[in-house]
Amino acid sequence: MTTGGGVVLRCISLTYVWWAVLGATLLAAAATPRLVAAQSAARGPAAAQTGGGTVGDIRIEGVQRIEPETVRSYLLIQPGDAWDDERVDKSLKALFATGLFADVNLSRVGNTLVVKVVENPIINRIAFEGNRKLDDKDLNAEIQLRPRVVYTRSRVQNDVKRILDLYRRHGRFGATVEPKVIQLSENRVDLVFEISEGEFTGIRGINFIGNHQFGEGKLRGVIQTKESRWYRFLSTDDTYDPDRLTYDRELLRKFYLTEGYADFRVVSAVAELTPDRDGFIVTFTLDEGERYRFGKVEVDIKLKDLPPEAVLPLLTVHSGDWYDADAVEKSISVLTEALGNRGYAFVEIKPNITRNREDHTVDITFAVQEGPQVYVERIDIVGNVRTLDKVIRREFQLVEGDAFNTTKMQRSQTRIKSLGFFKKVEVTNAPGSAPDKTVVTAEVEEQSTGELSLGLGFSTTDGPLADVNIRERNFLGRGQDLRIGAVVSLRSQQVDLSFTEPYFLDKNIAAGVDIFEVKTSPTANFFSGVTPPYQQFSYGGALRAGYQITDNLRQTFKYTARSDDIINLQNNTSLFIVLESGQHLTSEIGQVLLYDRRDDRLDPTSGYYASIGNDFAGVGFGVDYVRNKANFGYYYSVAPEWVLSLTGEVGDIFGWNGQQVLLQDRFFVGGDNLRGFQSAGIGPRDSISGDSLGGQKYYIGSATLGVPLGLPKELGLSGRVFTDFGTLYQIEPTNIVLTPAQLAQTGGIQPQVEQSPAIRLSAGVGVSWKSPVGPIRVDLAYPIRKESFDKTQIFRVSFGTKF
Secondary structure: OHHHHHHHHHHHHHHHHHHHHHHHHHHHHHHHHHHHHHHHHHHOOOOOOOOOOEOOEEEEEOOOOOOHHHHHHOOOOOOOOEOOHHHHHHHHHHHHHOOOEEEEEEEEEOOEEEEEEEEOOEEEEEEEEOOOOOOHHHHHHHOOOOOOOEOOHHHHHHHHHHHHHHHHHOOOOOOEEEEEEEEEOOOEEEEEEEEEOOOOOEEEEEEEEOOOOOOHHHHHHHOOOOOOOHHHOOOOOOEOOHHHHHHHHHHHHHHHHHOOOOOOEEEEEEEEEOOOOOEEEEEEEEEOOOOOEEEEEEEEEOOOOOOHHHOHHHOOOOOOOEOOHHHHHHHHHHHHHHHHHOOOOOEEEEEEEEEEOOOOEEEEEEEEEEOOOOEEEEEEEEOOOOOOHHHHHOOOOOOOOOEOOHHHHHHHHHHHHHOOOEEEEEEEEEEOOOOOEEEEEEEEEEOOOEEEEEEEEEEOOOEEEEEEEEEEEEEOOOOEEEEEEEEEEOOEEEEEEEEEEOOHHHOOEEEEEEEEEEEEOOOOOHHHOOOOOOEEEEEEEEEEEEEEOOOOEEEEEEEEEEEEEEEOOOOOOOHHHHOOOEEEEEEEEEEEEEEEOOOOOOOOOOEEEEEEEEEEEEEEEEOOEEEEEEEEEEEEEEEOOEEEEEEEEEEEEEEOOOOOOOHHHOEOEOEOOEOEEOOOOEOOEEOOOOOEOOEOEEEEEEEEEEEOOOOOHHHOEEEEEEEEEEEEEOOOOOEOOOOHHHHHHOOOOOOEEEOOOOOEEEEEEEEEEEEOOEEEEEEEEEEEEOOOOOOEEOEEEEEEEEO
16 A cells, blocks of 8 residues: 555656646737737837837827828838838937927838827927016027927027027126917917026136236227227127137237237136126136347349349338237238239239247348239129129129239229129139139129218207118119208208219229208307397209229319309398398309328328319309308327327419409308307408408318327227317408498498407317217317407317118
């Protein structure tokens, strides 16, 4: 029994083991699909169970706006292809890369590839909240998202960065931007950028390290970046800009090189945000080096029949002078132009500079050699839509077939820019159809040339004034100038129309026509409180033509036909004026010859000018007279910002053919041309009424010294001390015979003319301010020498602005 029982137990145990193995096998088989599914899920949706076989069909699910065929076009696997995990994964990435979907899932159901997508919403509207310093227009121009564009988070974050960059460019580094999404129906969203602009982050301070030769105030005036001040509210130079800081480094380098510091370098330029994030501290670290002088200055010429001694006097650099990089460049330009004028069209000038660190000198040799002979094959004009080609071509100093000259090409670019018709002008040259030919291309970008300006102002003479001008500087794209304007003040009212053709008959002759109507009171003064004794009403037209004789010499001819009428006489008006009242016609031809060598016509600091003008009236009809005038001016920079100017003017008018010079044709002196005296404050005057009668001979002069006021340059304030002198005299007749009624009007007193050729003299000080609302000029002048019948005025002010 024992043995039998043992056999039975072993059989039972083997049976249990067999059933256990069978159960485990069945459990493993049952768990295999779940394990595969779990592994597939762990790998992500791209790793759909493929196994083997071919793709029978592709089913697209979840699309709303997008066509199923659009989704299929991005898949790299199509029906009939073998199942391929790698191609399925690449298809998934391609769909995500479109930016059209927020989620994508690829799976296999049998032999069908199921593509489930969740579309990104469409932006319905974009709004900005919290922006006060920058308007919606500026922000919309900066971002790239637009309504009806697919919304993606990456695009939103990129636009957030762009908005922050825009605020930083405007000096607000504390700005924050929070994008908000408002869900709408039909898978649309409103995108709102909530902006906290923060405080203005300006330049708290600008420091210089290593500057031993120039003070910080001087160097702050050299760079463009400025410290934040209340008066810079119309400027952005006091905001931190990395690009501007790079430009400042270059400005400092140029400044030191012009002052002789050939070894100068900017070691670093660092901008640090203050701990409270309300400003930047900019620090420039400089290495000035030693100051150099010019040593040997020579010219090495490899041109035939031209010795170095012939061009040495043309150089603007001289041995012993402080080294100046600008003077070197100017010498190259002068030499190139001078040699070109002598027939050497193909020259190359290279400055060979040798720096002697021991004795701190710079030796320079201008190597002049004949360059390759290149001719202009053609000139191409591109970018001009409205402006005619000939308007641009006539500004070129080169024409097809000319010897190519870089200086003339650069000067041509400057002339085209000076037209004011183009936002951008680039003149370049490229190789032509042969090695000795080049093609010059002028690429321009047009800008608006129409102008509407409204002006307001005030002056001691005119009182409050307003003017409006409508102007088209490029009429019909022909380069013609058309202007109509009106000026209204307490002293005068004027309307005029002007048309100018700068190249009449395609010649270098500026011709034009003017039509005008003026009503003025020549002797009026706003602060006098006295009603003007008369008004002068004039209307007429003029034809003019001017041409450039040389770069500095210009002549202008003009014919004028005019009607003048003395009106609105007062009861106490001078009888000399009353007798000349009524209408008078003038037919006048004249010319002005001007020689101008000033460095700047508006604000000269050096140079001189002189002009002579002559007018002859009585051409065919009207009054008869001959008028002559001459002007001159000389400007000299005594020291930086100290400019001495000497100006003068002389004039004479006399009648011919037995006719006297009438009131409207005489000269008047005082006010702006002789400070310390009222307008028409000196010269012949009625002994009874005190009215100014004008004169036939005059001269005036002024000596002015412009002085700095020690204030920041960007304030636009400048001072001056001056002395003016001059006189006005001679009038015919000097007495009149009165009727009994007129004698009764004057109380039986015979009116006489008070006049004296004696010189008048005044001295004073003045301040000019280029303010944000326009130029303001204030003068205080005291008359040192005057006549008893002169009318003085110590204080004069004028200002104006345009919109």
